[in-house]
Amino acid sequence: xTDYISARSLAGHLFIPRLFQGFPEIKEAxxxxxxxxxxMVAPMAIALRAQGVPVKIVYLGHRYGxxxxxxKDGPVTSFADLKGKTIAIxxxxxxxxxxxxxxxxxxxxxASDFRLVEMAPPDMPGALxxxxxxxxxxxxxxxxQAEMDGYGRVxxxxxxxxxxxxxxxxxxxxxxxxxKPEAVQVLVDGIAxxxxxxxxxxxxxxxxxxxxxxxxRSYFRQDQRLLKWALTNPDDRVLYQPLTxxxxxxxxxTSLMRETGVLDRxxxxxxxVDPQFAEGAKYQTEWRYEPGDTEAR
Amino acid sequence: xxxxxxxxxxxxxKESNLKKIVIAVSAWIALITAAHLATNVDWKVLLNERLPxxxxxxxxxxxxxx
Numbered sequence: 001x002t003d004y005i006s007a008r009s010l011a012g013h014l015f016i017p018r019l020f021q022g023f024p025e026i027k028e029a030x031x032x033x034x035x036x037x038x039x040m041v042a043p044m045a046i047a048l049r050a051q052g053v054p055v056k057i058v059y060l061g062h063r064y065g066x067x068x069x070x071x072k073d074g075p076v077t078s079f080a081d082l083k084g085k086t087i088a089i090x091x092x093x094x095x096x097x098x099x100x101x102x103x104x105x106x107x108x109x110x111a112s113d114f115r116l117v118e119m120a121p122p123d124m125p126g127a128l129x130x131x132x133x134x135x136x137x138x139x140x141x142x143x144x145q146a147e148m149d150g151y152g153r154v155x156x157x158x159x160x161x162x163x164x165x166x167x168x169x170x171x172x173x174x175x176x177x178x179x180k181p182e183a184v185q186v187l188v189d190g191i192a193x194x195x196x197x198x199x200x201x202x203x204x205x206x207x208x209x210x211x212x213x214x215x216x217r218s219y220f221r222q223d224q225r226l227l228k229w230a231l232t233n234p235d236d237r238v239l240y241q242p243l244t245x246x247x248x249x250x251x252x253x254t255s256l257m258r259e260t261g262v263l264d265r266x267x268x269x270x271x272x273v274d275p276q277f278a279e280g281a282k283y284q285t286e287w288r289y290e291p292g293d294t295e296a297r
Numbered sequence: 298x299x300x301x302x303x304x305x306x307x308x309x310x311k312e313s314n315l316k317k318i319v320i321a322v323s324a325w326i327a328l329i330t331a332a333h334l335a336t337n338v339d340w341k342v343l344l345n346e347r348l349p350x351x352x353x354x355x356x357x358x359x360x361x362x363x
Contacts, residue, residue: 015355016341026358038358090362121362139362168362176355183355220361 001198002190004214005287008296014190015183017219022120023091030055030173037172037187042250043257044093045171049272050263054174056274057245059188059281061168062195065230065238066096066158067143068103070135071128072151079107079155085134088119088127095167096137098256099158106161111260128152139167140238141222141230148229157237166249177274188277189284195240196286203290204235210291244278 003017018035020026023044029035031053039061048055068087070076076085089097097116104110119127124136125146135155136142146152158165170191172184198207212227220227231238247269257263289296345354 015357016345018342018356018358020358020360022360026360029358034356035358036355039360040358121360142362172355180351180355187355187357219359222361 001211001215001219002187002194004218005194005197005289005296008289008294014186019219019221021122023094030171033173036176037170037184039168040171041091041094041096041167042169042253043095043098043262044091045169046250046254046257046267046272047093047263048171050265050267055171056174056177057169057250057272058172058177058184058274058277059170059191060166060243060245061170061191062166062243063239063241064157064159064165064236066099066137066139066165066167068100068135068137068155068158069125069128069143069146069152070155071131072153074134076134076155079103080109082135082155083109083113086115086117086132088117088124088133088136088138090121090138091118092116092262093257095158095165095253096139098253098260099162099165100137101256101260103156103161125149125152141220141226144230144233144237145226148226162252164249166253169245172274181276185277185280188281192241192243192281192284193287195243196284197289198231198240200286205232206291208232208235244282245273245275 002014015037018029020029023040026035026038026040027044027048030038030040030048042057045055045057070082076082087100089100091097100114100116101111104113117133119133119136121138121142124133124138124142127133128136128146129149129151136146143152143154147154158167170188172187177184198204198211200207208231209228212231213224216222216224216227250269250273254263254267258266287296342356345356
């Protein structure tokens with residue numbers, strides 16, 4: 001979204017967006033310096049840093065936007081019904097896995113009560129429809145896809161068990177932070193301005209519908225009706241502010257990672273988050289751009 | 298028309314047909330190549346990679362999921 005609007009501004013393209021289909025591929029591209037920055041699930045970014053990979057989280061991608069989905073007319077009607085079932089997750093290093101553990105605790109269950117399988121997010125709705133899995137836990141728009149196509153039902157949204165839930169974060173290589181801090185700031189400012197633009201209450205619906213159209217066509221290569229559904233049913237299903245990385249949010253993620261065996265040491269917030277860019281973006285204002293405009297400022 | 302003239306005309310026809318085939322095949326290859334370059338090559342990425350390191354824009358990876 002930031003790329004689309006910024007391309008219409010005086011600044012022009014701020015960066016070059018590159019589409020991937022899975023988080024493991026993004027990780028490899030980041031390691032090999034093919035990509036200098038990436039949107040990835042927060043636990044994966046933290047685990048990379050804990051393993052000594054020189055990257056830092058500089059901003060959040062969004063808040064909320066993940067859900068656990070089951071078959072619409074299937075036997076699962078409550079979390080307890082997931083006992084003994086197969087649930088797909090995007091990665092063992094994902095918040096979508098951690099949310100299951102949080103819900104599990106509330107319901108007095110343990111990890112051996114269900115079987116987790118890793119699957120690329122775009123494959124999950126089809127696998128649920130075919131009965132290959134009983135549920136999936138993933139970010140939008142795949143929960144919306146299962147709902148819209150009539151075979152899936154949201155069992156719960158992540159925020160029901162995890163207020164202020166975060167999933168995707170913006171990660172930048174340390175050498176880029178050191179050598180091109182201005183470019184990183186421009187990127188973060190652009191994301192901050194897009195978030196403010198999308199979340200502006202009186203114009204939220206109209207702008208999100210417009211964003212669904214151009215993001216679906218030019219970036220996600222997905223049905224625009226699907227993105228419209230994901231962004232507006234209801235319009236707080238995914239939120240784009242506040243996007244500043246906060247210590248409490250990440251302390252919760254690292255403690256869950258430690259508990260569930262995907263982080264083998266304590267790691268300080270400062271070690272994996274660089275807050276200077278979020279601080280720099282604090283006073284940004286939304287893009288001055290309305291649907292139909294040819295120019296943005 | 299003598300036999301030798303008829304042979305000459307037939308050779309000329311063959312040459313002209315060959316020429317037409319070569320032109321048509323070349324045009325087809327050029328068209329497919331242009332279509333490939335237009336749809337499958339990300340020029341923004343290629344041009345960016347040719348810039349000096351200090352002027353390059355950041356490549357940012359994303360997947361179609363929130």
